[in-house]
Amino acid sequence: MLDLATRDIKYISGVGPQRAAVLNKELGIYSLRDLIYYFPYKYVDRSRVYLIREIDGNMPYIQLKGTILGFETTGEGRRRRLTAHFSDGTGVVDLVWFQGIKYILEKYKLREEYIVFGKPTVFNGRINVAHPDIDKADELKLSTVGLQPYYSTTEKMKRSFLNSHAIEKMMTAVIQLIREPLPETLSPKLLAEHHLMPLTEALRNVHFPATSDSLRRARYRLKFEELFYIQLNILRYAKDRQRRYRGYVFGKVGTLFNTFYTRNLPFQLTGAQKRVLKEIRSDVGSGRQMNRLLQGDVGSGKTLVALMSMLLALDNGYQACMMAPTEILANQHYETIKELLFGMDIRVELLTGSVKGKKREAILSGLLTGDVRILIGTHAVIEDTVHFSSLGFVVIDEQHRFGVAQRARLWSKNERPPHVLVMTATPIPRTLAMTLYGDLDVSVIDELPPGRKPVQTIHQFDSHRESLYRSVRKQIAEGRQVYIVYPLIKESEKIDLKNLEEGYQHIVEEFPDCKVCKVHGKMKPAEKDEQMQLFVSGEAQIMVATTVIEVGVNVPNASVMIIENAERFGLSQLHQLRGRVGRGADQSYCILVTNYKLTEDTRKRIEIMVRTNDGFEIAEADLKLRGPGDLEGTQQSGVAFDLKIADIARDGQLLQYVRGVAEEIVNGDPEERNPENEILWKQLKALRKTNVNWAAIS
Numbered sequence: 061m062l063d064l065a066t067r068d069i070k071y072i073s074g075v076g077p078q079r080a081a082v083l084n085k086e087l088g089i090y091s092l093r094d095l096i097y098y099f100p101y102k103y104v105d106r107s108r109v110y111l112i113r114e115i116d117g118n119m120p121y122i123q124l125k126g127t128i129l130g131f132e133t134t135g136e137g138r139r140r141r142l143t144a145h146f147s148d149g150t151g152v153v154d155l156v157w158f159q160g161i162k163y164i165l166e167k168y169k170l171r172e173e174y175i176v177f178g179k180p181t182v183f184n185g186r187i188n189v190a191h192p193d194i195d196k197a198d199e200l201k202l203s204t205v206g207l208q209p210y211y212s213t214t215e216k217m218k219r220s221f222l223n224s225h226a227i228e229k230m231m232t233a234v235i236q237l238i239r240e241p242l243p244e245t246l247s248p249k250l251l252a253e254h255h256l257m258p259l260t261e262a263l264r265n266v267h268f269p270a271t272s273d274s275l276r277r278a279r280y281r282l283k284f285e286e287l288f289y290i291q292l293n294i295l296r297y298a299k300d301r302q303r304r305y306r307g308y309v310f311g312k313v314g315t316l317f318n319t320f321y322t323r324n325l326p327f328q329l330t331g332a333q334k335r336v337l338k339e340i341r342s343d344v345g346s347g348r349q350m351n352r353l354l355q356g357d358v359g360s361g362k363t364l365v366a367l368m369s370m371l372l373a374l375d376n377g378y379q380a381c382m383m384a385p386t387e388i389l390a391n392q393h394y395e396t397i398k399e400l401l402f403g404m405d406i407r408v409e410l411l412t413g414s415v416k417g418k419k420r421e422a423i424l425s426g427l428l429t430g431d432v433r434i435l436i437g438t439h440a441v442i443e444d445t446v447h448f449s450s451l452g453f454v455v456i457d458e459q460h461r462f463g464v465a466q467r468a469r470l471w472s473k474n475e476r477p478p479h480v481l482v483m484t485a486t487p488i489p490r491t492l493a494m495t496l497y498g499d500l501d502v503s504v505i506d507e508l509p510p511g512r513k514p515v516q517t518i519h520q521f522d523s524h525r526e527s528l529y530r531s532v533r534k535q536i537a538e539g540r541q542v543y544i545v546y547p548l549i550k551e552s553e554k555i556d557l558k559n560l561e562e563g564y565q566h567i568v569e570e571f572p573d574c575k576v577c578k579v580h581g582k583m584k585p586a587e588k589d590e591q592m593q594l595f596v597s598g599e600a601q602i603m604v605a606t607t608v609i610e611v612g613v614n615v616p617n618a619s620v621m622i623i624e625n626a627e628r629f630g631l632s633q634l635h636q637l638r639g640r641v642g643r644g645a646d647q648s649y650c651i652l653v654t655n656y657k658l659t660e661d662t663r664k665r666i667e668i669m670v671r672t673n674d675g676f677e678i679a680e681a682d683l684k685l686r687g688p689g690d691l692e693g694t695q696q697s698g699v700a701f702d703l704k705i706a707d708i709a710r711d712g713q714l715l716q717y718v719r720g721v722a723e724e725i726v727n728g729d730p731e732e733r734n735p736e737n738e739i740l741w742k743q744l745k746a747l748r749k750t751n752v753n754w755a756a757i758s
């Protein structure tokens with residue numbers, strides 16, 4: 061039988077070693093299998109031939125049938141171009157080439173009938189088609205008249221004449237090699253139950269659709285399969301872990317929790333906080349090891365939920381630990397939690413890189429004796445020298461900075477893994493969370509504590525600085541504080557720093573009566589802390605900064621967030637920054653400053669920001685605008701995306717559906733012995749071998 065996976069593409073006619081090397085390097089295509097799983101990104105209807113008098117410059121790709129009346133070359137050197145005047149009797153268009161002129165002149169003849177295919181544009185009042193596809197009219201086979209596949213290519217590929225057309229030709233050759241059906245990769249039961257097209261038929265039709273309906277069915281089948289195996293992989297892993305590790309059982313709600321709830325809690329819990337606490341309580345009481353992702357906008361009160369969950373652990377005789385991504389944040393959590401626990405006899409310690417010597421030793425030995433009951437810190441808490449006597453509960457704040465590998469390291473601190481609560485203020489759209497963190501359960505705090513005024517967001521062009529500064533002065537006069545943020549893009553760090561410096565000087569001059577502090581990524585930690593402290597204490601009224609303030613800092617008195625060059629920030633970044641204000645009872649403002657010229661995408665981003673404060677809506681919009689590959693968090697999380705046909709943003713419903721299907725299979729066949737599913741388990745194993753990212757999940 062033909063095994064596509066072991067056949068090298070260089071043996072396909074028209075490929076050869078040199079083009080094969082380009083395909084290896086540019087697209088990671090080595091075998092015929094790799095090639096056949098390289099799917100078209102669009103299809104163009106070639107069933108209709110237009111008349112020249114019908115067309116204009118606004119049409120998409122079109123087809124014309126006619127003859128070349130004459131050739132003309134103009135320009136010299138790199139400006140040289142070839143024009144062919146092409147007519148079908150109803151009008152004339154110019155076909156234009158900037159490269160390969162000699163080849164074109166040799167290949168195409170006058171008075172021969174051709175089918176020309178390309179995108180018409182208007183140039184100097186004439187209709188042009190640049191670098192069209194040309195076939196002899198009598199040679200264009202019926203099978204290619206219909207939906208024609210288009211493949212993405214890179215510049216390097218084009219230089220080796222590997223354009224979409226060339227790939228299409230290779231694909232034709234491969235498809236012709238397939239004489240009998242390839243081994244099926246989904247079980248007969250799944251195919252029948254979900255009305256899926258068989259694999260071989262789907263592969264044929266995805267490249268060369270017989271009809272638009274068969275294309276739709278082919279794509280559906282292939283997307284189904286792609287998403288299904290991702291889900292099967294994650295769910296099987298989660299199930300396996302559940303079986304292997306018993307979780308600590310926190311059977312009771314004890315005195316610490318109750319004392320805190322009745323005596324220390326300074327306000328009523330919101331409905332959402334109560335619901336999430338219930339979800340956590342039922343997890344930690346079940347004997348299962350909890351892995352829960354807690355999502356909630358900045359200021360929604362996640363810290364409190366975390367603290368109360370930690371108290372549950374303490375009540376049941378375990379220690380708890382909370383990790384933050386930066387020292388400043390760890391400090392802030394430490395202060396907050398000490399304050400909330402005021403009057404209760406609980407030893408809480410802070411462990412960061414700067415805790416050294418005797419103090420550090422005291423904490424480490426306190427952890428071993430069990431005397432230290434809550435440890436708060438940075439990455440320092442997962443160092444090998446840190447040992448607990450009975451760690452039962454771990455909170456990870458802002459998990460994007462912690463990779464999957466680091467999460468796993470926590471487990472080695474115990475013979476049994478503690479319960480893990482991961483908190484994030486960058487909401488991840490549900491569809492993405494399912495794919496990325498399918499092994500985590502998800503809780504959502506979708507309600508802000510009462511009395512908060514939503515931040516008002518305003519878009520302002522940078523030419524209106526005067527009125528902007530007037531409002532800022534007014535806020536400062538009322539005792540408020542102001543952030544001014546400049547973008548930071550790694551590639552141009554020098555320029556960014558210059559922008560920040562200039563901005564800072566400018567602000568100092570504009571606001572001579574104010575103290576202005578300044579924070580950026582290139583500062584030494586001590587210096588940064590010092591500047592930060594000026595703002596936290598209220599001594600400085602204005603903070604000029606790059607995005608270092610993005611994560612976590614809590615200054616309730618700050619009521620204005622000005623974001624300079626807002627066009628250079630992503631949506632979720634803008635949302636994070638905006639979350640720095642609106643933490644107190646006063647009306648807060650977020651001002652997005654841009655210049656006049658905005659791209660379509662930027663305009664949309666700004667519109668969304670002005671329209672809504674809902675983090676989930678913003679995350680969904682971000683996913684649609686940018687695609688999941690770029691989404692913050694997906695890169696760092698260690699699970700990169702490599703979807704060949706499905707689209708997380710568009711195929712959310714299908715994803716939900718196949719998750720259900722995969723769940724049924726994992727639950728119904730935990731031992732993986734049911735012959736009905738044999739194909740599935742075999743295929744999953746094969747995929748895990750070839751897909752590095754999948755292996756990383758476990």
Ligand code: ADP
Nearest residue numbers: 327328329330357358359360361362363364509
């Ligand atoms: P997050 O970590 O989700 O950004 P925090 O836990 O830091 O939010 O809470 C933000 C602020 O809201 C804190 O000052 C906290 O004390 C307060 N807060 C939390 N829960 C409530 C509540 N139910 N009612 C009133 N204020 C609350």
Ligand code: MG
Nearest residue numbers: 359362363612
């Ligand atoms: Mg927080």
